[in-house]
Amino acid sequence: MIPINLPKIGEEEVEAVVKVLRSGILTSGLGTGPMVTQFEKNFAKFAGVKHAIAMNTGTAALHSAIVAAGVKHGDEVILPSFTFVATAEAVVMAGGKPVFADIDPETFNVSPAEVEKALTKKTKAIVPVDLYGLPAEIKPIRKIADKHGLALVEDAAQAHGATCEGKPAGVFADAACWSFYASKNMTTGEGGIVTTGDDEIAETIRLIRTHGEKAKYASLMLGTNYRMSEVQAAIGLAQLEKLPSFVAKRRENARRLTKILAKAERLKLPEEPKGYQHSWYLYTVRLKDASETERNKLVEELRRKDIGAEVYYVNPVHLMPYYRESFGGRKLPETEKAAKQVFSLPIHPSVTEEQIDYIGMTLLNLL
Numbered sequence: 001m002i003p004i005n006l007p008k009i010g011e012e013e014v015e016a017v018v019k020v021l022r023s024g025i026l027t028s029g030l031g032t033g034p035m036v037t038q039f040e041k042n043f044a045k046f047a048g049v050k051h052a053i054a055m056n057t058g059t060a061a062l063h064s065a066i067v068a069a070g071v072k073h074g075d076e077v078i079l080p081s082f083t084f085v086a087t088a089e090a091v092v093m094a095g096g097k098p099v100f101a102d103i104d105p106e107t108f109n110v111s112p113a114e115v116e117k118a119l120t121k122k123t124k125a126i127v128p129v130d131l132y133g134l135p136a137e138i139k140p141i142r143k144i145a146d147k148h149g150l151a152l153v154e155d156a157a158q159a160h161g162a163t164c165e166g167k168p169a170g171v172f173a174d175a176a177c178w179s180f181y182a183s184k185n186m187t188t189g190e191g192g193i194v195t196t197g198d199d200e201i202a203e204t205i206r207l208i209r210t211h212g213e214k215a216k217y218a219s220l221m222l223g224t225n226y227r228m229s230e231v232q233a234a235i236g237l238a239q240l241e242k243l244p245s246f247v248a249k250r251r252e253n254a255r256r257l258t259k260i261l262a263k264a265e266r267l268k269l270p271e272e273p274k275g276y277q278h279s280w281y282l283y284t285v286r287l288k289d290a291s292e293t294e295r296n297k298l299v300e301e302l303r304r305k306d307i308g309a310e311v312y313y314v315n316p317v318h319l320m321p322y323y324r325e326s327f328g329g330r331k332l333p334e335t336e337k338a339a340k341q342v343f344s345l346p347i348h349p350s351v352t353e354e355q356i357d358y359i360g361m362t363l364l365n366l367l
């Protein structure tokens with residue numbers, strides 16, 4: 001099976017981990033060990049902002065950024081439902097009420113017009129997601145946020161290496177949250193980071209990360225343990241060095257696959273709108289006019305031929321039992337349609353040209 005994603009770990013990561021283990025410094029009580037501090041410095045430079053605060057998951061990054069952006073109990077937060085559940089989970093964990101907005105059917109990202117429709121007096125923040133690695137329409141969303149005095153937290157968990165107007169994903173938001181889960185464009189096994197240009201947000205996130213403490217045993221606010229370990233940061237430093245080559249290979253694979261699939265009239269292929277560069281975390285196509293059953297059958301057939309096609313996301317968050325029961329079910333027609341018609345194909349850096357040709361030709365033959 002060609003898996004949908006696969007971490008690419010080399011000797012550099014192995015050596016870096018061994019070095020940390022030999023050093024005896026595995027973590028730091030305030031989350032600021034030498035590896036974590038260096039990783040934060042390098043990641044902030046990569047992300048084009050002043051601060052990066054390393055965390056133990058992308059979910060922790062989202063939760064603390066949403067709290068630090070000022071979301072409190074009862075505040076409404078607008079976000080897409082077509083995302084990984086962690087985006088919504090973080091809003092609820094912060095005490096906020098998720099208000100789901102529909103997507104643009106072309107990009108699968110949240111539609112600025114739908115965000116505007118979801119605004120109420122209780123809205124406090126907007127959390128767009130860079131789905132599959134294509135940056136959200138952040139400029140129009142930034143305008144809405146500024147007009148209504150709202151916080152803007154970007155879920156960039158899938159966007160390492162993506163750009164918008166030549167700048168790294170995340171720079172136009174008040175804070176951006178990244179994941180280093182094993183499937184991502186770069187990994188630390190589990191891990192996450194928040195990037196921000198805002199000193200106050202950065203300071204609050206640092207407090208949340210380690211029990212609300214600036215000094216030991218003197219909590220200034222409610223916090224928890226969201227610290228990244230030194231081992232994770234050492235892996236992250238090596239992976240960040242390699243990220244440009246990983247993304248370049250994903251891009252090359254995407255281009256090759258698009259060339260083969262361009263003939264397939266039933267497929268809507270992923271594109272990069274003008275001014276945007278994809279991170280190519282997932283190569284996601286839509287089987288046009290398909291029923292869910294027809295899409296599922298095609299995915300099954302691909303899997304039978306050892307192509308690890310997957311559906312992201314079969315269940316939009318607003319239709320998941322907990323979210324439907326707790327927060328009501330607004331109809332989101334484009335989200336619900338996309339969830340029935342999309343599927344993703346492997347293009348990660350370990351997929352060879354021959355495998356891309358096999359994936360493309362097999363899919364063409366199945367259509």
Ligand SMILES: Cc1ncc(COP(=O)(O)O)c(C=O)c1O
Pocket residue numbers: 057058059060062083084086087129155157158178179180181190191192
């Ligand atoms: C869009 C999105 N948001 C949030 C997360 C949560 O990140 P993590 O798994 O590192 O907690 C992920 C990845 O898993 C994701 O894809």
